[in-house]
Each structure stands twice: as structure tokens, then as C-alpha cells.
Amino acid sequence: MDFLELEGITKEFPSRSGPPARVMERVSFSVREGEFMAVLGPSGCGKSTLLQMAAGLLPPSSGEARIGGRRVDGPPPEAVYVFQQYTRSLLPWRNVRDNVAFAVEHRIGRRRARAAAEVQLAQVGLAGFGDHFPWQLSGGMQQRVAIARALAAEPALLLMDEPFSAVDALTRLDLQALILDIWTQRKLTVMLVTHDVEEAIYLADRIAMLTRRPTTLAEIVEVGLPRPRDPIATRELPRFLELRHDLLGKLLTRHAV
Amino acid sequence: MRALARPSSGFLLILALLLLWEVSARFDWMNSPNWPPLSVVLAALARDSLGGELPLLLGGTLWRMFAGLLAGGAAGVIVGLLFASLPVTRRLFGLTVELIRPIPIPAIIPPLVLFLGLDNTMKVTVVGLTAFFPVLTNTMQGVRAVEADALAMGRTFGIGFWRRSLHIVLPACLPYVFAGFRVALALALVVTVVAEMIAGEQGVGHYLVLMQFAGRAPEMYATVILLAVLGYGLNRGFLAFERRALHWYFALGAQRN
Ligand SMILES: Nc1ncnc2c1ncn2[C@@H]1O[C@H](COP(=O)(O)OP(=O)(O)OP(=O)(O)O)[C@@H](O)[C@H]1O
Numbered sequence A: 001m002d003f004l005e006l007e008g009i010t011k012e013f014p015s016r017s018g019p020p021a022r023v024m025e026r027v028s029f030s031v032r033e034g035e036f037m038a039v040l041g042p043s044g045c046g047k048s049t050l051l052q053m054a055a056g057l058l059p060p061s062s063g064e065a066r067i068g069g070r071r072v073d074g075p076p077p078e079a080v081y082v083f084q085q086y087t088r089s090l091l092p093w094r095n096v097r098d099n100v101a102f103a104v105e106h107r108i109g110r111r112r113a114r115a116a117a118e119v120q121l122a123q124v125g126l127a128g129f130g131d132h133f134p135w136q137l138s139g140g141m142q143q144r145v146a147i148a149r150a151l152a153a154e155p156a157l158l159l160m161d162e163p164f165s166a167v168d169a170l171t172r173l174d175l176q177a178l179i180l181d182i183w184t185q186r187k188l189t190v191m192l193v194t195h196d197v198e199e200a201i202y203l204a205d206r207i208a209m210l211t212r213r214p215t216t217l218a219e220i221v222e223v224g225l226p227r228p229r230d231p232i233a234t235r236e237l238p239r240f241l242e243l244r245h246d247l248l249g250k251l252l253t254r255h256a257v
Numbered sequence B: 001m002r003a004l005a006r007p008s009s010g011f012l013l014i015l016a017l018l019l020l021w022e023v024s025a026r027f028d029w030m031n032s033p034n035w036p037p038l039s040v041v042l043a044a045l046a047r048d049s050l051g052g053e054l055p056l057l058l059g060g061t062l063w064r065m066f067a068g069l070l071a072g073g074a075a076g077v078i079v080g081l082l083f084a085s086l087p088v089t090r091r092l093f094g095l096t097v098e099l100i101r102p103i104p105i106p107a108i109i110p111p112l113v114l115f116l117g118l119d120n121t122m123k124v125t126v127v128g129l130t131a132f133f134p135v136l137t138n139t140m141q142g143v144r145a146v147e148a149d150a151l152a153m154g155r156t157f158g159i160g161f162w163r164r165s166l167h168i169v170l171p172a173c174l175p176y177v178f179a180g181f182r183v184a185l186a187l188a189l190v191v192t193v194v195a196e197m198i199a200g201e202q203g204v205g206h207y208l209v210l211m212q213f214a215g216r217a218p219e220m221y222a223t224v225i226l227l228a229v230l231g232y233g234l235n236r237g238f239l240a241f242e243r244r245a246l247h248w249y250f251a252l253g254a255q256r257n
């Protein structure tokens, strides 16, 4: 069953001179319940914009997003958006525990929120780091905090905007494994934006490919790799290599046009 | 710390100037009865302080200054937050504020006396107005510097406008608010003393004028010295308080350098 539906989404930004700039043109696709969907596209094509419209953080100019059949106008309780740059979305004046608790303390009160935060921190491998401040942690650990905070809200849908683009390659593998674990355990629906072809193939069930601006949906690719996936073995499967060859080629030619 | 333990060249210069004061007065280089030696001034300062008169006056002055500073500063923060986050309020009240701002504060003391009298109410109001503007300007600047991602983070977790203002916007612009208060603090001391000199029979400012009329030069200089030390101490105290309250901000700054 479709959980997140994007239907005819068009986005224009007002420009100072002349007509509004059309960034995105009638993009439609759906993400099934429990599915891991990756969105792949060249830089600046509007991936973040699309994800923000799905999260109810930005209204589309026309078309609509639906989550669980209900039209999105404003952030829905089922969905949580994870930001591209964790340094900007973590609050430096709160320690790690209180950063995570922030996601729910307005609903369940500070004491219970802190208890919940400890549980989530343990889940992302940060047990015992509650008293640290975000700026005392490495980039990868900060992104784990951001993930723990998202999980604390117990979302059904996780919208992730290039969550691993700012960390080193090894940490990225770690975090990818963490996200796959969480996705499997909690039966989440995930839409993850990336410009990293291998990351998209390794993580996703399907990949939505976007074109350059004005952005449309180019195609949807079935990944069809077996699960559970292995960070080394999966990347050596013929199907993985074939997909990588295909998608990279498509991205590069679209860039060249 | 080291600067206190070992006399720096700046400290030596002050010692030299004080020595020059003493010597010039002893040998009557100024040729004036109103230039008493430093030692006589310090003796007067000790006498008035131990007699309890000066501390009492100083307490009143400080009370008025802090009452005005806190009231005006709090108003500055609240109006600044409103102006910056609800454009309607700025359109409505912005012009009024801009028209009041350039009035030299001492100029409003005479008319205010007519309405509020000579005593505390008038003085606290004047100091409040003084503190209001620098805090307002800095707060508005601070709100503009709040990370958009931090605000969107609040929205994605379903946190409402007021709670976002209190828990994201306010702490994030606190470094700016503090900068505003630092300016306001210096101005507040000046304006409190000026108001006491112009109107009423309260505080250190009035005492200063009284001693001048009475031709008691040592007491007059003693008061000036006291105010200098007070201003310096207030600023140092404020900086120490700021470092504690904004420990995260200073830690972040240290990390960037
Ligand atoms: N508020 C805005 N006003 C005007 N134009 C905007 C605004 N936000 C985004 N854009 C434009 O929309 C386009 C898409 O931006 P977006 O950040 O969604 O791209 P992206 O695919 O996420 O890029 P990246 O890979 O660099 O993260 C960009 O060309 C950008 O200039």
C-alpha cells in the first residue's frame, strides 16, 4: 500500500526580476508502506526542496503530497525530517540527552522525554554520552544524535536529506548499517535523498531518478538486491555493479546536457 | 589571572598617573584650591564609605540602575523577538520606535519629571528607555542569525510557535542579547547618575552635585573615583556572568579558531 504519495508536485520560487523560477515540474511517485526509497539526482535539482514538501515544511506551488492518505499541509505527526547538516539542527546549548528529548518533551514532559532519550541513544550506540554537548562529539556521532532524536518521535516515515554526506567514508558505512538496522527493526518507511549512486543502490528498494532543472521524474529503478545487505559482499554482486554502471551513466549524461 | 598577579605596563601607567596627581597637588602645580592630593581624596573616600553614607547612596543608585536595566532590557528582548518573528508588529510599531530612538535620553528627563515626579519612578523609567534600544537592536539581529534548519527542526517535531520562540529562537540569539545588555549596562550607569544629578535628591549623582556646590573637592573626586571603579567592576562582573551563561557559545567559538 502506498504510504507517501507525491502527485503532480510543481515548485516555483519567486525571483526578484521577471517571472518566478520553476524548479520542479509535476513530479509524481509514491513510496509504499515499509519501503526504503532513495531519491537520486544531480546537485541543485531540488532534492531537498522535494523532501521538504513531503515533510510539510514547504508548500508546493501546485500538486500535493499525501501521507497515509491525508493531504500534507504542515508537518504531519507521522513524518520526521532529518537534516543534511546536523551541526545546524542540533542545539548547542543543550546536552545530547536534552537534544534528543527535545523531540518529545512538549508532548510527554521533560522527565519521560529524558528517559526516552536514553533508550534512543543506546540504540544508536551512544549510551553514556547523554551529558556531552554536541560540539564535543565527532561529526558521525553528531549525526547519530540527530538520528536518535528523529527516532524518539517514533515516526512511521523518515525523510532523510543526504544524512551521511558530511562524514568520512568509513563512518558513512557505519551509519548506513545503522539506518538499515533501524529500518528493519522498526518497520519504518524511509525516503532518503542522496547524490551518491552507491549509497542509493546499497540502501534502497527502489530509486527515484530526477533530472536536472526544471526537474522532472526521469524514472524509477527497482534495485532487486537481496536482503540483508552486506557492506562488502552486496557491493560485489553483478546486479550492484550493473546498476552502478547504468545509473552513473545516466547521471553523467544528464549533467552533460 | 596572570595579568592580576604580575603588574602589566597598563597598570604601571595608572600608578604613574596617580602619583602625578599626588605630586602636582602637593606642589600646587595647578594653582587651584579645587585640586586636592590623591591621598586626601582617598581619605575622604574612606571616611564617607566607613561612615555609611556613600554605601547607602550607592545602593540606591545601583537599585535604580538595575531595575531600569532589567525592565527596559526585558522589554527590548520581547519586542525584538516579536518584531523579528511577526512582521505585522514591526509594520505597526517600527516607525514609532525609530522616531523615539534618536532622542537624547537626558532630554526626556524634564518632561518625564512633570508626569512621574522626581523620584524612583521617573529615574527607573529613564534608565529603562536607555536600556531598551540597544537590547532591541541586538535581539533583532540575533533572531535573523538563527539557523533556518533549527527552526524547521522544531516544526518537523510538531513544536508550536511559542515553544519554538522560547526554546530555539531565544537561546540562539542569547549571545546577541548579551551583547545588547553589555552596551545597555554602561549606558544605564551613565543615565542613572545624570538623572540623579538633574532631578531629585537621591543617589550618588545628587551627592556629587551637592559636594560641588559645597566646594568640597575631596568628596567630589572621591565620588568620581568610586563611579569609575563601579563601572569597571560592573563590566568585569558582567563579562564573567556572560562566560558562564553562554559557555556553549564560547566553546563553539574556541573550536572554530
Ligand atoms: N528559497 C528559495 N528561493 C529561491 N530559489 C531556491 C530556494 N530554495 C531553493 N532554491 C533553488 O531550488 C533549486 C533546488 O534546491 P535544493 O536545495 O532543493 O537542491 P538539492 O537538489 O537539494 O541540491 P544539493 O544536492 O546541493 O543539496 C536550487 O537551484 C536552488 O537555487
Ligand SMILES: [Mg+2]
Pocket (backbone or CB within 6 Å): A047, A048, A049, A084, A161, A162
Ligand atoms: Mg540538498
